[in-house]
Amino acid sequence: MKTLLLALIGIATLCGQTGTTISGDRTFRGKLEANGASLPAPRGLTSALPATCTQGQVYFATDATAGRNLYLCDSTDHWTQTPAGTAGAPGAPGAGFAGTGTYAQMIAFSASTNQQWLLTDATGDGLCGAGGGTHKADCVWNGATWVVTSGAGGGATPGGSSGQMQLNSSGNLAGQPSVYSSGTVAQRAIETASGTIAAASLTAAAANQEVTIQTGISGNVRYEAAELCETTIFSGAAGLTASMGRPGATTNYEMTGALMPLQVSSGDANCWLAHPPPPQSSGTYNLVVNFAVTTGNVTAAAGSGGVLTWRIHSWDPITTVVSSLSWTSLTNGQWTGLSNGQWTGMSN
Numbered sequence: 234m235k236t237l238l239l240a241l242i243g244i245a246t247l248c249g250q251t252g253t254t255i256s257g258d259r260t261f262r263g264k265l266e267a268n269g270a271s272l273p274a275p276r277g278l279t280s281a282l283p284a285t286c287t288q289g290q291v292y293f294a295t296d297a298t299a300g301r302n303l304y305l306c307d308s309t310d311h312w313t314q315t316p317a318g319t320a321g322a323p324g325a326p327g328a329g330f331a332g333t334g335t336y337a338q339m340i341a342f343s344a345s346t347n348q349q350w351l352l353t354d355a356t357g358d359g360l361c362g363a364g365g366g367t368h369k370a371d372c373v374w375n376g377a378t379w380v381v382t383s384g385a386g387g388g389a390t391p392g393g394s395s396g397q398m399q400l401n402s403s404g405n406l407a408g409q410p411s412v413y414s415s416g417t418v419a420q421r422a423i424e425t426a427s428g429t430i431a432a433a434s435l436t437a438a439a440a441n442q443e444v445t446i447q448t449g450i451s452g453n454v455r456y457e458a459a460e461l462c463e464t465t466i467f468s469g470a471a472g473l474t475a476s477m478g479r480p481g482a483t484t485n486y487e488m489t490g491a492l493m494p495l496q497v498s499s500g501d502a503n504c505w506l507a508h509p510p511p512p513q514s515s516g517t518y519n520l521v522v523n524f525a526v527t528t529g530n531v532t533a534a535a536g537s538g539g540v541l542t543w544r545i546h547s548w549d550p551i552t553t554v555v556s557s558l559s560w561t562s563l564t565n566g567q568w569t570g571l572s573n574g575q576w577t578g579m580s581n
Contacts, residue, residue: 280369282333284353285310304333311338314351331374336364344374349382423457425546430522432467432539438532441525443480446543448519453511457546459488461522463503467495469536472526477543479512485523487512488545492525496534501542520545 275283276293283292286306294302297314304312312333331344333351339361342350349371356366361379372379430444459477467473473495476486486492488509497503512518522543526534 279351282312282351282353286312301330310334312351339364339372339379344379346374346376349373350379352379423546423548425544427542427544429464430541430543432469432535432537435524435531435535438530440527440530441485441523442531443485443521443523445480445519445521446477447545449517450520451517452515454547455511456488456509457548458544459507459509459546460544461489461493461505462501462542462544463495463497463499463539464501464542465538465540466497466499466503467535467539467541469496469532469534469539470526470529471496471534472528473531473534474525475541476523476525477520477545478523479514479518480521484512485521488520495539495541 275291276295278296279294282294282304286292286309288306288308290306292304292306292312294304294314301314303315305315307313314330314333331342331348331350332338333353335354336352339350339352344350350373352361352364352370352372354364354366355361355368355370356363357370358368359370359381360366360368361370361372361381371382373382426447428446430446434444435442461475461477474492475489475495476492477489478485478487489505489507490509491505493503493505495503522541524531524535
């Protein structure tokens with residue numbers, strides 16, 4: 234009886250104290266009420282989520298969406314945001330937060346399309362393709378691979394305002410400011426195609442040979458430039474020229490505007506650059522490089538070892554067929570006139 238009384242007095246004393254530390258083994262039988270107690274969890278920004286954790290730990294992310302602030306450590310060094318797998322927007326089944334962890338854990342996770350993952354060891358901000366780094370990235374499973382979520386990474390808002398390029402001059406995914414103050418601003422990427430034609434390809438025992446370099450181009454494309462360069466000198470009989478355009482005797486030079494003399498030099502020192510008008514066509518067409526001689530045949534003039542490099546630079550297509558075009562200019566090495574799509578002269 235005395236022992237029981239002392240035990241009851243001890244428990245009552247402990248219950249009446251605050252901030253008491255109990256050490257040693259204790260056995261409790263019955264119900265222990267702790268309604269007024271609190272167990273504060275570590276808290277902070279999502280970006281400060283600890284890289285390591287022990288199963289059972291809890292983290293409160295103050296910047297997370299309300300109702301999804303808690304992260305649970307469900308296995309060693311792996312955090313999962315709760316509630317996980319929340320339904321996404323209509324049309325995006327399985328969307329929600331998949332988890333948080335390293336790249337190895339991310340790619341091992343069996344994700345549904347549109348599920349997100351906070352990558353904790355990205356090699357750079359907004360990069361979801363590798364691990365082993367010290368950065369964090371918001372990634373989403375697109376059904377085939379993990380990619381950065383829209384608006385994440387790169388240091389700015391993708392796309393910027395209307396008409397801006399998405400990759401700015403600093404190399405970031407953001408709008409590139411325009412230098413213009415009025416008019417409709419549209420910054421567009423230039424698409425380039427290039428290739429080479431070797432002397433061994435010129436086998437026609439005729440005055441000309443067309444080598445096809447593009448097929449099925451649709452409509453009037455805006456060409457920024459057309460270029461031919463004699464990368465390696467052609468060493469055959471004199472008089473070989475090259476031009477670019479659509480197939481046919483009256484169109485196989487319309488991109489370059491003239492016949493470029495070859496057999497001049499190697500190392501791309503002999504180059505011809507033109508700003509061509511769109512071919513006058515509303516359908517589809519091919520482009521060729523035409524090799525021609527005034528006497529003899531192409532094969533004899535090409536010789537062996539020569540290489541011609543061609544390049545085409547273009548941007549968006551235009552919607553109206555141009556029926557006539559004319560301008561005049563005179564600059565050293567430039568055209569002096571163009572009328573209805575035909576060149577009328579050239580000076581030095």
